[in-house]
Amino acid sequence: MIKNTPILKSILFLLLILGFNHSFAQTQKINQLLKQLHHPADNYVMVAAHRGDWRNAPENSLQAYQNAIAMGVDIIEVDLNITKDGVVVIMHDGTINRTTNGTGQPSDYTLEELKKFRLRNGLGILTDHTIATFKEVMLLAKGKVLVNLDKSYPYYTQALHVLKETNTLNQAIFKADVKYSDLKQRYGLLADSITYMPVVNLQNPGAKGVIKTYQDSMHPVAFELIFSSDTSAILKDNKFIRQKGQSVWINSLWASLNGGHYDDMAVEQHNTKDSWHWLIAHGANILQTDRPKEMLQYLRSKKLHN
Numbered sequence: 001m002i003k004n005t006p007i008l009k010s011i012l013f014l015l016l017i018l019g020f021n022h023s024f025a026q027t028q029k030i031n032q033l034l035k036q037l038h039h040p041a042d043n044y045v046m047v048a049a050h051r052g053d054w055r056n057a058p059e060n061s062l063q064a065y066q067n068a069i070a071m072g073v074d075i076i077e078v079d080l081n082i083t084k085d086g087v088v089v090i091m092h093d094g095t096i097n098r099t100t101n102g103t104g105q106p107s108d109y110t111l112e113e114l115k116k117f118r119l120r121n122g123l124g125i126l127t128d129h130t131i132a133t134f135k136e137v138m139l140l141a142k143g144k145v146l147v148n149l150d151k152s153y154p155y156y157t158q159a160l161h162v163l164k165e166t167n168t169l170n171q172a173i174f175k176a177d178v179k180y181s182d183l184k185q186r187y188g189l190l191a192d193s194i195t196y197m198p199v200v201n202l203q204n205p206g207a208k209g210v211i212k213t214y215q216d217s218m219h220p221v222a223f224e225l226i227f228s229s230d231t232s233a234i235l236k237d238n239k240f241i242r243q244k245g246q247s248v249w250i251n252s253l254w255a256s257l258n259g260g261h262y263d264d265m266a267v268e269q270h271n272t273k274d275s276w277h278w279l280i281a282h283g284a285n286i287l288q289t290d291r292p293k294e295m296l297q298y299l300r301s302k303k304l305h306n
Contacts, residue, residue: 026143033074033146034170037195037221040247040285045304047295048075048148048288050253051092055290058119059099060090061129062140069145072306073292075173077148078137080155087111088134088158092151101126134159138166148173148288156187160194173197175224180213192218197249199224202232215244222247222286230259230282238283250284252276252295263291272298280304 036044052064053071065076079092084107096102102109102117111133119129141147147168152159153176163169176183177199183191198214200207200223211234214220223241225234225248241248251257252266258279266275276298279287289295299305 030143030171036074037146037173037247039245040242042285043304044285044306045280045299046074046247046286047292047299047305048077048249048286049073049292050077050251050288050290051079052076053292055122058121058127058129060092060132061119061127062132062136063129065132065137065140068292069141071292072296073145075146075148075286075288076137076141077150077288078134079150080134080152080159081106082155082158083107083109083111083114085110086158088155088162089114090132090134090137096131100131106131135162135166138162138168138171141171142166142168146171146173149175152176153178156190156194160190170195173221175199177201177226179210180217184217195221197222197224199226202227202234203229207232208234211241215246219244220246222249224249224251226251226257227259228256230261235259235282242283242285247286248283249286249288250279250282251288252279253288253290263289263295266298267291267294 036046049068049071051059052061053067054060054064056067057063060079068076078090081089081091083089089106089111091099091106093099095105096114096117099120100117101120106114115130117131118126119131121127138147149159149172152174156174159172159174160169163172172195174194175197196218198210198220200210202225211223223246227235238248252261252263252275255262261275261278263275266272276287276295287295296305
């Protein structure tokens, strides 16, 4: 029996205050990110970590996402897949061959079976990390960071269930490289209940029409622009996107996604002028990167990120 009840009461009160402060801080953090996402300020660039911090942990692992969150990124990117027993997991490839010590598709295994495999790091070396479930990632991200749902188009319904279960629907950005008519035909009213970002390839002749149709039919939070050549007229004038309160998302990952203005030009060649600066100057206010640490340092030095 604890005799000193006043001390016990003080400890419980302190724990209650600490828990409240932590919860309040998380709410404030997410509210700030959501405000920036839905009402972008002109002088702030959001950073999305592609597959997490995959240079220091296996790609798409919980550790990779934890590292990225600790750096201060705004968004983490996940690749969705599904198991034989219908559990949404994080796996970029159609098979587990490259990233684990297993073979075959995620749908060949139950979650229990899939969890027995181990993830490989960027050097192909086996680690103790296991394939993460979408639920595990959302619980990790809850109150801390937004989540970009790549390769999610076949799994919107299952993903929505997880997001509602974890109370993180407002943190998720759904995306797809389909026309508005295809989105509505497949998902109907569901499309109106999610935060959505169309992926648009600027090399396609009808790219601007795709953007305009989405703008007229719904209110996408952003447009992810893909371009292997940087000559598109939309890059020269995309104010019609920003004027609608929608963000311009550009991937700085590798050259074919951004007309040659890519991460390694900034980091390895020390040429930020023709890489990250160029992308920002051409409308990007969200950048998805494989170099989150270096990009954050660059943006903070330019007072473009907190």
